[in-house]
Amino acid sequence: MPTRSDHEPRSFDTRNFLKQLTERPGVYRMFDEGGNVLYVGKARNLKKRVSSYFRKSGLAPKTEALVSRIAHIEITITGSETEALLLEQNLIKSLRPPYNILLRDDKSYPYIYLSAHSDYPSLTFRRGRTRKGGGTWFGPFPSSGAVKESLNILQKIFRIRSCDESYFRNRTRPCLQYQIHRCTAPCVNYITPEQYQEDVRHATMFLEGKNPAIIRDLMDAMEQASGRLEFEKAAAYRDQINYLRHVQEQQSVDGEGGDADVIAVAQDAGIVCVVVIIVRGGRVLGTKDYFPRFSIEQTEGELLSAFLGQYYFGGNTRRDIPRDILVPVEVEGSELLAEALSDVAGRETRIRRNVRGERRRWLELAMTNARQTLLTHLASKETVYRRLLALRDLLELAETPSRMECFDISHSHGENTVASCVVFDENGPLKSDYRLYNIEGITGGDDYAAMRQVLTRRYRRLVSGDGKRPDLVFIDGGKGQLNIAREVFEELGISDIPLIGVAKGVTRRAGMEQLIDALTDTVFRVPADSPALHLIQHIRDESHRFAITGHRARRDKKRRQSTLEGIEGVGPKRRRDLIRYFGGIQEIRKAGVDEIAKVQGISKGLAESIYAALHDE
Template sequence: MRADILARIKEKVHALPGVPGVYKMLDEYGNIIYIGKAKNLKNRVSSYFLNTLKLPKVQKMVDNVYDFEYIITLSELEALNLESNLIHEHQPFYNILLKDGKAFPYIRIDLNQEYPTIEVTRRIKAKDNAMYFGPYFNKVNITDLMKIINSSFKIRDCKISLMRPSKRECLNYHIGNCLAPCTRKCSVEEYRAEVDKVIAFLKGDLSIARKILEDKMKVYAEMEMFERAIEMRDRLDLITNIDARNVTGLSRDIDIDVFGLVESGETSVVTVASIRGSKMIGVNNYNVIDASMSSEELVTNFITQYYISQKIVPKNIVCEYSSDELIEWLKGYSGHNINIYSGKREPYNRLLDMACQNGREFLNKSLEKNKLYELKTIGAMRTLQKTLGLSRLPRRIEGYDISNLGGTNTVASMVVFTGGCKDSKMYRKFKIDLPGQNDFRNMHDVLTRRINEYNKGTDISFGQKPDLILIDGGPQQLEFAYSSLRDAGWDVDIISLAKKQEEIYLVDGNKVVLSRDNFGLKLLQNVRDESHRFAITFNKNLRLKVAQKSELESIPLVSKNKVNILFAKFKKLDNIKSATIEELMSVKGIGKVVAENIYKHYHQ
């Protein structure tokens, strides 16, 4: 089957033109799984299907390709532009996806207003002619930055309309934090001069803010307003911290984004370091998924997607890889000239090294985290298969528990762990109507019902056989549970886990004790504890509902049947309590007298 598909694809590849363009790889359902650009479509697309050794990440993508489409463009630049837009629109699985997904905060100043406000935003409005500063990552706390601005400059922080002058000033005016443009206490020119100070501050000139805060701190101290003086001191400390991030060797007011790439096997990390006003305002790391054939393509694709997401492009970029097409794309997208430095000379080489060093540390931590995740999931499953002698790898584990607080409202839970992780959409609950309090018999009943549901094939949760069933308890509980599988002819592994010593019992009568730090045991404990929690919660909710129904039945003329009708309509008692008489009467079977009785009961 796969050979036929590849033969058809190769035949289609032979007909491709040798011109620039964009190609789209499609899966068996016609979904786009990868978008790429090419200087020569025929050469590039055919390279995927040649019998040559490929990177594993590329081979994975090729194995899922069932067809492809292509678009011819007039130039490589047009291909890059189209590729960027299509990736942003379709978000294909094997393209670079910005895993972080954040919209980072910016500071926005709208100079179109007579009296501009300074605001924090995560959304950049296209062509609104406002000034944006940022993005601010982890290095600079934007909340602290706004505190400095509000303490140092007399700019309004309200959003009231200034169409008509207000009659009185707000508190900020009286404590010296606003020029009160709302009452026209200042001219447009005076206010704009204050805004210019804020702009200079955000571009890196910290001297004005430092002087203002020092003066305020002294005044507050002399007035023995020590709490306010301490606030000003803390603001000064923040300015000192920002100043310490000044990048040596850069001219003042320069804005730069630095892109560093580090790779290890199939894992790639791009680190973005943002410098604004010659000061480092943030470093952010991105795990990237890609099927690119080269590091240069990876960086190019990342940069285009990054700026489509972040909107604002500085005039200076540092990255190891560049091309005329990338420069032209950035110029066209940003509307201004772009300088790209390769990082081969000072100070740009230090900036690139710094970004790559951050990326390396992040990559190493990610690899360690992935290794630990594998130990807790696939590693734990392999441990269980080996130590317990299971017939298959327990990819799907079902855990069952019985709950019967006080011997009433007996229920059972079924929880599912797939690949070592919770699969909550597969959880199911059972009500048990058997007389008496016999957990052995109840478990036998629940497992029999589960098998019957599998045979019906109507519920997706029951549609797949488990690789392993886990119940709480010792050998007797296990024997009763196993008998239900045996009676149904189900060839599925089943074990029990006893709480006290965490002993694992097998159907052949053997007992296995694993060390408390064994990941296989921890996985079983997670399944056991989750099934217990789920059963207890269901039992409590059931008891609460019974109590609520009993309360309703105590109201004159409200029968059990009417209670069921009300719950079917309103779902919860709180909704019944808050309903009006008219809303209660709108329920079929609830007359005026009954509705009034219910309403009076909860509103007296």
């Protein structure tokens, strides 16, 4: 069976967990040492919300009691706060955590209901979905207030009736709704069935998120009102736009029906993480994460093939096999595996990669969670300490290093060169000590000169007594870069800090790195499953990431670009349309991919690029 990450009795490593926590929306689940769920919550910003539980003062007694029992926290990242809310409610109902206030009414979700009247259907607010009476249901939605207000707006725009059937059948003259222009009085045939159905069609398209033209009209009206200095009216239009955008937000948590296990894999620094999202009846019920011990030289398809076999067929517990298993890459031997799963399940089971709509959203969600879960695991104190001991033994150091620094260079065709210095200690990445260096006065593309400059600037301060002294220094590069580092150390009189070069090797594949000792000039390889190599890979990859991030920031600043201007495919017109639709960059940051894609001229692919750029993925 795969090795679970679950809830082993140990003290909760709060510091490192919070350092690596994402700022995206999602759901968090708190467990005690026995693996029992204590509390389920949702957040617009997971980092801020979860961090608030661990502040030193100001907590309520109930919260203090909860925090004292936490041994482990799991998170599930969602596409929006709305999705987080719905997943939170699903988990509360299924897990019934003792610290949650359970909902009294399990059918309290608000819906918009379009009745089944053949000629003149009504559009009304409902709580709880039923199958009686036919009709069309839209939702569920997170806020009853937003739904009610949005219905008022929809009635103003489309003038669809909101009365019940008995009231409608017994009218002999128009009611007040007609007088205030919120209904076209179909009860007394003031509108033909054909005209009314056209209004219903438009309202339905809008509720399905297929007709953003209404929002564009309201934006035009808002701008015109503002131009006439009618600010109260402009504010009213603004509120209407916000309500309409809110009510049409698609719910990936309660979207496309069906049962599926959504499985994604992420690997880095010698660790493989597999995340399983369980979907039943079109509803995300939760996630599970695993850290199987596989060879990192395997492809993701090979890893998933091995995992699926163990997950569904290994051990004594028989798992529920859904109709669909969704994966992000081609799984080796998928046809044979699907046939075996179908035999066990007694019906067809498919292993699917190329999916669309809600299923594609589930798959993207699984991939995001796999990356975040792996990042959190890599930063855990337990993992780092075990690797530090292995690194000490590998390099035959007298003591376990407590501070390690790594340097890398980044530029675009020689322009805007930036050098990074990342720092790791016994707790993992020490981001407060990270530094970026703008490299000036060198020939463009001369990485050796750039490395010489950054090392001289960093360690000249150290020789003069300023700055913290590292126990070990890594250079991201081969013998040439390492020779530069050795020369700088000799010039500055530094002889007691080990220097190690990290070269990619001939194949340039993870796990095939070559290490170079500057003192002996020895080139050696470390087994791909070595915890010491995994730590070195983590440090090297972090220095590379930080250098690229710094280079992009410098490039964009030099070009005087706004946040949106740095995104490929987003020109002046699309930037203007985005700002106009959302009202500002902060609102764009809050929006999910599907909401961004509703802006005219923004495709789903471009929306994903915009979302990733704004969230620094």
